[in-house]
Amino acid sequence: MRPTQTILGMVHQRGEKGLPLERVYRLLYNPNLYLTAYGNLYSNRGALTPGVEPEDTVEGMSLERINKIIEKLKNRTYHWRPTRSREIPKKNGQVRRLGLPGWNDKLVQEVIRLILQAYYEPQFSEYSHGFRPGRGCHTALQEIRTWGGTRWFIEGDITGCFDNIDFKVLLETINQNIKDKTFLKLLDKMLQAGYMQDGQYQQTYSGVPQGGVISPILSNIVLNELDKFVENELLPTYNQGQHKRINPEYNRLRTAVHYAKKERNIKQYKALRKTMQQLPSQITHDPEFRRLKYVRYCDDFLLGYIGTRAEATVIKQQIAQFLQTIKLTLSEEKTLITNAVKDRARFLGYDIHIAQTNTRMTRKTSQAHPKRRAINGRPIFNVPKEVVKEWSNRFTKNGKPVHRPYLLQCSDYEITQTYGLEFQGLVNYYALAYDVGKLYQVKHHFETSLIKTIANKHRRSSQWVIRKYKCQSKDGVKAIVVEVPNPNNPERPLTAKFGDKPIRQNRQAIIVDRKAHFYHGRNELVSRLLANECELCGSSEQIRGHHVRKLADVKKKYKTQQNPPAWAVFMMARHRKVVFVCQQCHSAIHTGKYDGTKVK
Numbered sequence: 001m002r003p004t005q006t007i008l009g010m011v012h013q014r015g016e017k018g019l020p021l022e023r024v025y026r027l028l029y030n031p032n033l034y035l036t037a038y039g040n041l042y043s044n045r046g047a048l049t050p051g052v053e054p055e056d057t058v059e060g061m062s063l064e065r066i067n068k069i070i071e072k073l074k075n076r077t078y079h080w081r082p083t084r085s086r087e088i089p090k091k092n093g094q095v096r097r098l099g100l101p102g103w104n105d106k107l108v109q110e111v112i113r114l115i116l117q118a119y120y121e122p123q124f125s126e127y128s129h130g131f132r133p134g135r136g137c138h139t140a141l142q143e144i145r146t147w148g149g150t151r152w153f154i155e156g157d158i159t160g161c162f163d164n165i166d167f168k169v170l171l172e173t174i175n176q177n178i179k180d181k182t183f184l185k186l187l188d189k190m191l192q193a194g195y196m197q198d199g200q201y202q203q204t205y206s207g208v209p210q211g212g213v214i215s216p217i218l219s220n221i222v223l224n225e226l227d228k229f230v231e232n233e234l235l236p237t238y239n240q241g242q243h244k245r246i247n248p249e250y251n252r253l254r255t256a257v258h259y260a261k262k263e264r265n266i267k268q269y270k271a272l273r274k275t276m277q278q279l280p281s282q283i284t285h286d287p288e289f290r291r292l293k294y295v296r297y298c299d300d301f302l303l304g305y306i307g308t309r310a311e312a313t314v315i316k317q318q319i320a321q322f323l324q325t326i327k328l329t330l331s332e333e334k335t336l337i338t339n340a341v342k343d344r345a346r347f348l349g350y351d352i353h354i355a356q357t358n359t360r361m362t363r364k365t366s367q368a369h370p371k372r373r374a375i376n377g378r379p380i381f382n383v384p385k386e387v388v389k390e391w392s393n394r395f396t397k398n399g400k401p402v403h404r405p406y407l408l409q410c411s412d413y414e415i416t417q418t419y420g421l422e423f424q425g426l427v428n429y430y431a432l433a434y435d436v437g438k439l440y441q442v443k444h445h446f447e448t449s450l451i452k453t454i455a456n457k458h459r460r461s462s463q464w465v466i467r468k469y470k471c472q473s474k475d476g477v478k479a480i481v482v483e484v485p486n487p488n489n490p491e492r493p494l495t496a497k498f499g500d501k502p503i504r505q506n507r508q509a510i511i512v513d514r515k516a517h518f519y520h521g522r523n524e525l526v527s528r529l530l531a532n533e534c535e536l537c538g539s540s541e542q543i544r545g546h547h548v549r550k551l552a553d554v555k556k557k558y559k560t561q562q563n564p565p566a567w568a569v570f571m572m573a574r575h576r577k578v579v580f581v582c583q584q585c586h587s588a589i590h591t592g593k594y595d596g597t598k599v600k
Contacts, residue, residue, distance in 0.1 A: 004036040008118040015119040025182040027115060028073050028108070034066045035530070037110035039523045041213065042578060048549050051084050051102030052196050058103050060586065062544035063529065069104060078186075080105055080193035082201060083209060097163075099195050099211040109190070109214040116217050119177070124220060125227035130298035131216035136512040137348045140297045141381065141432055144347070145507075147293045149244075149284075149377045150304035150354050152312040153345035157334035158323065161299035162215065163207040165222050166327035167191050170208075173221055173326075190214075219298065222326060226301075229322045230294045234315060238307065241289035244282035253279070280376075302347045304340065312337050344382065350433065351382040383433045391426060391442045401448035403456040412454050412469070414552070416482045417496035419450040424501070431509035439503050450480060450498055473500040525578060534582040536566050542583040551577050565589070 007027060014021055027033065038061060041047055047058040072078035083099030090096055101109070117133075124132065129140035170191070171184055178184070194203045208215040253276040260269040283289075292315070293304040305312050316337060320330040338344070344351040355375040395401055407415050423446050430436050451465045458464075469480050479500035483493040528535070532543050546567060548554055554571050558564035564572075567589055570579050581589065 001030050001032055004030075004032045004114075007033065008114060011115055011118040012122065016122040018123065021119055021178045022180060024115060024178055024180040025073075025186065028111060028183075029070055031063070031066050031070065033111045033114060034069065034107060035526045036114065037107050038066075038529075039526050041106060041110055042525060042545075042547065045549070046100070046106075046211075047103070048547060049100055051100055051105065052081055053102060056081075056102030056104060057547075058545070059547050060544045061103075061529075061547070062542070063532075064542070065104075065544075066107075069108065073108075073186075076182075078108070080190045082194045082196050083211060085195040085197040085202070086211075097195075097210065099209050101209065101212050105190075106213060109209075109212050112187070113214045113217050116214075116221070120217070120221060120224075123177075124224055125231055125296075127227050127231065127294050128220065128224065128296050130296065130300075131220060131513055134512055136510075137297060137429070138432065138509055138511045140295050141348060141350065142510065143295045144293075144302070144304070144352060144379050147304040147379050148354075149291070149306055150293070150340045150379065151307065152305045152309060153336075153338040153340050153352070154303040154305065154312055154316055154319075155334070155336045155338060155345050155347065156296075156301035156303070156319065157331040158299045159329040159331045160207075161223075161328060162210055162219055164328060165208050165219060166206055169326050170218060170222055173225065216298070222328075223296065223299065225326055226319075226322065227294075227296060230303075230319070234318065235292055235294065238290050238292040238305070238311070238315065241286070244284075244286045244289045247280055247283055250276060250279045250281050297348060300348065302345065302352075309337065346384065349384070349387065349429070351384050353380055353382070354378070355380045381433045382435050383430050383438045387430075388438050388441055391439075392445045394445075395449040396445060401445045401452065403449060403453040407453055408457045409556075411484070412457070413482045413484045413494065413496045415453055415457070416450065416469070416480055416498050419446055419480075420496060420498040422446070423498065427501075427503055428509065428511060431504075431506040434505060436503055436505050443499055443503070447480065447499055473497075475500075475502050477502050528578075528580055531580075533580075534585055535570060535580050536585050537582065539582040539584070543580050544583065544586055545578045545580050546586055546589055547578050549577075551575065 007030060011021065011027075038058075042058055042061070050057050069078065081102055081104075083101045083105075086098045086100055087095040088098050121132065127143075129135040129137070129143075167188065171188060174187070175184060190209065192204055193209075194201055196202070208218045253272055257269060257272045257276060260272055289306065290311075291304075291306040295302055303315065305315065316330075316335060320332075320335075323330050336345070340354040341356045344353045346352075355378050395404060407418060410418070423443060426442065427436070427439055430439065451462045454465045454469070455462050465480075469482055470478060471481050473479050473481075477500060480498040481500065482496045484496075486492055486494045529543070529545065532540050534540070534543060548571065551571060554568050558568040559572065567579050567581065567585070571577065
């Protein structure tokens, strides 16, 4: 059997050349693709979450299980099971239905995703940033940084995009490039598998399976049609002129400033220069110059336009008309045309506007910051007030920070680490914001809640926690620091920190999507499975994986015991959530009767 890297490499090459892909269904017979899919999915939180059948999880994963799936695909007897429906509440009071497929279906979906991504990735538009390798929210926002001089923002919102993608449109779009009826039939059955809600089967008539690993790539395939429409139709039409014409008045004053400086007339030079600096260097409303910019992240897209509002309205209508051709609807209420200077557009959690000010830096300021330049016409990112309020009130009661009861069973190290990771993730995301310093208010609430949680755990005062754990970092920032012994290296203790880094803007910050990845070689987990040997007793009969949801749960349960079971010792020593065992050991672990030889 060909290795995964060879298969996906061949598919990727055909995608780069724009050649059609045939006999795709036969690729699903290769076990190496399923091993790769297993390596991608096993560590996900939902790997042990069952679908409709309680036993359909990653637990007990084996080569035999993969072979059974392949055999069913060869015989055309593989059936997609309905997903288990779960409703997630939204901020507006509505709910979003999430489908939870079983492990076997997840595995097949991941194999299909690997093939589709390898083929379509080189064909996707450069304006698309959602769920793509090496791209993410920050790459989309960095693109907007180049939109200087924008007059209007068009905030795109598609009504229930993922729920309303038409099956026929999706399959016809895929059929343009992939010529395999059996493969398309398999996709069609997956889309129409339905879901179980309150014990009742419900048929699906539209939408991609939310909760499934294949949903992002399917939605990108459909929305790539929108990208091509904007790129091939709108951008050539609304991009006119090489550059804006020079402002005659500004040009006249610049000449006068030059001669005043040459004649050493300081008073006149300063007066003329001050007047010149208050004027735009170019004609801001040049009728012969137009620019349209576009960026998309999943179903959210933003356009920046230099032109008139009437023309921006026409662009919005043209997008709405095109979306109707692919059976999607542009929300008239939520698709806003925003004045880029006077108002702010909301995109990917940021408030965005174009800087416009008549003030200039004083000599004192310019000397203190010699590298600073005027920011007129540049896009400025801000942290929305709602974000600061929401995160500040996350652990509060009656306006005051309170402890988190569900963390009281954790150690001081784990509590500090939890708060530190949550807060630093927030700071990292909003590092592009001009006013990221607003998050110091959030930091105060987080730190107070952290101190109260540790104090409540030990039944001590907050001052006791501060005296014990608060210290000053290298950057001069006061932080909560908790150290615990490191069993692997006693000389270097494990350290959990909260608030040890200053909150500063980072204009070069880039965070990419972790889940959108290519295949980078066989991982250690797959190699262990292929070794076909019980890691506890050495047997080679019916090897399967024993999985746990969190390694921390195993450590908490068995670390203090004098004689923990060998499988738990193995996981704690190797820092692994999976141990490969024979059927006899696996059965003994689940029944609590395991008493094999301890792992050295």
